[in-house]
Amino acid sequence: MSRLGVELAAGVTRFAVRAPAADMVWLCCFDDAGETRHAMTRQGPNWTLELPGALTGLHYGYRAAGEWAPSRGLWFDPAKLLVDPRALELDRRFVQDPRLAQFGADTADIVPRAVVPAPLEPVLPQPAHFAPGGLVYEVNVRAFTKLHPDVPEDMRGTVAALAHPAVLAHLKKLHVSAVELMPIVAWIDERHLTPLGLVNAWGYNPVAMMALDPGLCSGGVAELRATVAALHAEGIGVLLDVVFNHTGESDTQGGVVSLRGLDNAAYSHAPDGTLINDTGCGNTLNFANPAVRDLVLDAMRHFVTACGVDGFRFDLAPVLARGPGFDPAAPIFAAIAADPVLSTRVMIAEPWDVGPGGYQLGNFPSNWLEWNDRFRDDVRRFWRGDEGIGTLATRLAGSSDVFGPVQPGAACRSVNFLAAHDGFTLADTVSYENRHNWANGENNRDGHGENYSWNHGAEGTTDDPQIRAARKADLKAMLGTLFASTGTVMLTAGDEFGRTQHGNNNAYCQDNAIGWVDWESRDRELEDHVAALAGERARHLHWFRRFPEPIRWLRPDGQDISVADWENAQSAGFVYETAAATFRVTVDRNRRDVRVSVPERLL
Numbered sequence: 001m002s003r004l005g006v007e008l009a010a011g012v013t014r015f016a017v018r019a020p021a022a023d024m025v026w027l028c029c030f031d032d033a034g035e036t037r038h039a040m041t042r043q044g045p046n047w048t049l050e051l052p053g054a055l056t057g058l059h060y061g062y063r064a065a066g067e068w069a070p071s072r073g074l075w076f077d078p079a080k081l082l083v084d085p086r087a088l089e090l091d092r093r094f095v096q097d098p099r100l101a102q103f104g105a106d107t108a109d110i111v112p113r114a115v116v117p118a119p120l121e122p123v124l125p126q127p128a129h130f131a132p133g134g135l136v137y138e139v140n141v142r143a144f145t146k147l148h149p150d151v152p153e154d155m156r157g158t159v160a161a162l163a164h165p166a167v168l169a170h171l172k173k174l175h176v177s178a179v180e181l182m183p184i185v186a187w188i189d190e191r192h193l194t195p196l197g198l199v200n201a202w203g204y205n206p207v208a209m210m211a212l213d214p215g216l217c218s219g220g221v222a223e224l225r226a227t228v229a230a231l232h233a234e235g236i237g238v239l240l241d242v243v244f245n246h247t248g249e250s251d252t253q254g255g256v257v258s259l260r261g262l263d264n265a266a267y268s269h270a271p272d273g274t275l276i277n278d279t280g281c282g283n284t285l286n287f288a289n290p291a292v293r294d295l296v297l298d299a300m301r302h303f304v305t306a307c308g309v310d311g312f313r314f315d316l317a318p319v320l321a322r323g324p325g326f327d328p329a330a331p332i333f334a335a336i337a338a339d340p341v342l343s344t345r346v347m348i349a350e351p352w353d354v355g356p357g358g359y360q361l362g363n364f365p366s367n368w369l370e371w372n373d374r375f376r377d378d379v380r381r382f383w384r385g386d387e388g389i390g391t392l393a394t395r396l397a398g399s400s401d402v403f404g405p406v407q408p409g410a411a412c413r414s415v416n417f418l419a420a421h422d423g424f425t426l427a428d429t430v431s432y433e434n435r436h437n438w439a440n441g442e443n444n445r446d447g448h449g450e451n452y453s454w455n456h457g458a459e460g461t462t463d464d465p466q467i468r469a470a471r472k473a474d475l476k477a478m479l480g481t482l483f484a485s486t487g488t489v490m491l492t493a494g495d496e497f498g499r500t501q502h503g504n505n506n507a508y509c510q511d512n513a514i515g516w517v518d519w520e521s522r523d524r525e526l527e528d529h530v531a532a533l534a535g536e537r538a539r540h541l542h543w544f545r546r547f548p549e550p551i552r553w554l555r556p557d558g559q560d561i562s563v564a565d566w567e568n569a570q571s572a573g574f575v576y577e578t579a580a581a582t583f584r585v586t587v588d589r590n591r592r593d594v595r596v597s598v599p600e601r602l603l
Helices: 141-145 165-173 220-233 290-305 317-321 331-338 373-384 389-396 465-484 524-539 563-567
Strands: 005-009 012-018 024-031 034-039 041-043 046-052 059-065 135-139 178-181 237-242 311-314 346-349 369-372 414-417 488-492 551-554 573-578 584-588 593-598
Touching: 024 046, 034 046, 135 524, 165 220, 220 237, 237 290, 237 346, 290 331, 317 331, 369 373, 373 389, 373 414, 373 465, 389 465, 389 563, 389 573, 389 584, 465 488, 465 524, 465 593, 524 593
Parallel strands: 135 178, 135 488, 178 237, 237 311, 311 346, 346 369, 369 414, 414 488
Antiparallel strands: 005 012, 012 046, 024 034, 024 059, 041 046, 551 573, 573 584, 584 593
16 A cells, blocks of 8 residues: 555555654554554555454544654654644644653643544536636634624634625625635644643644644534635635644654654754754754655645645745755646646745745746735835835836746736735734734744834824824725735735734734734725725736736826936835826825726726
8 A cells, every 4th residue: 555644445444654764653543442553564664554344433543663762863652642644634623731742651632633534525626716916815714703793603713604604795895816714724832832821823833734623624624625615606716825844843842743753754854963943933844855745745635626725825935945955946846737636726935934045035936926025015115105116116017026027928926915914914014113912922022023114103002083094094005005016916804994913913822802803893994995996906807917018107297207206215106007098007105095097997
């Protein structure tokens, strides 16, 4: 048997797991009577076993024996129950516990058991429900509906809630092209959070790459599949934010929960054997190892064929191409491009990590999209007043200085955004000059220190009508810039109606009112304004997929713009239009205004 994971076939259930350096591996089956261990058989680097019958619903895990020598990358401890790296369902959420890292401490009572899933027919192949140039809507699944008044309380904060009619209506109002779901696979809290009484609320600390988190998706594959189908029925695609750069086993003080206790070579190590930490999370998956690439490719295929998702956003994407340095011709890119399932999906890179040479904006494959943080920073700086019109024009035109010229028939690869899950919310960007992360328990040291933000003279909430009006004008100016820009645009859920995190720019551990979307106090006028911007863009999407050329560049007074105008830091704005004036964008910093004109329509 070469296929890893669990397979139901011909009256038997087959189990296979990779553990090349182990001396022995056991399949551990759980029922009301307790745990039953079955010795597995080595087949090359893998261990296999067949049990009679179709064991759908069986709860299982693995134990592995061998040498315990962490300094040499050997973490075998038969007291540790290990989660199948290819588990598709789990019976509970992960919990952080000191025993996970203590040699000889049994963990069977705290580690989730994998569940043998019932067979499902593959989803019928369809083209991806997304076209570059559209609106990607970033969603924290739990935070998005936890306070939604129209969603039944027992459904709030789940994947299923995304298919509720009230949620679908909101997405359609905004003309969302695709939702981008922040991580929904099973994760574990970081060690330092538990003593602080905090939890990981974002999910960027996975253990099982294919198993949906039971707290978000208790219905497993069937729940995600039904939700995707409901979104597709409304013309909305589904992208999964996936974390393939590290796992929640963390650094050498972390637990032995899955890969570490089976195949520690899945992690990148320096020549002296120490863990490489290009992620800032304690470990880094080793994409120079074919077994890691196979695991990731299998995970992606699973979510496409079993759930029908339309694509993926890769957290800290340079890790996928490290070996150990970033290689734009890395094997993973060719493997995805050659795969009949994955080659048709949307691929979006977060093009940076924290390792050497980790900033790789513009260096991913030509058919991938990339988060463009330079758009975010430069737009903020322009409307704050410390960036010139030349830089803003470059960002509006698709950032060709980053991505190069767009090839004939292709679309701009930039994903333009003003705010994302990490950093200030959009409303907080014009309300706070400094981060306010005290609730995170790190003495306000965590989170970005430079946010290119401003507060109009008052830090945080204010009743001053002039300040409130100025902030709203700036929000509309930035949103107008976003929806006028060439490329794909992204909006984080709640930014369309002024959500706040009260100055917390790193709310990853705030599973509470700080991080939850507040539907009751939303700014409905701003929401309607964003819906109008999005609707106009959606009706004329062809103007935004790539920069229209030839273009005339003008001053706001209609005169041709000069080099001196471009270089003058005091220049208030510019106009660009097609030769026949069928498409025009006007930017006026003094009036806090961005307008897009199309035939008989004015935005």
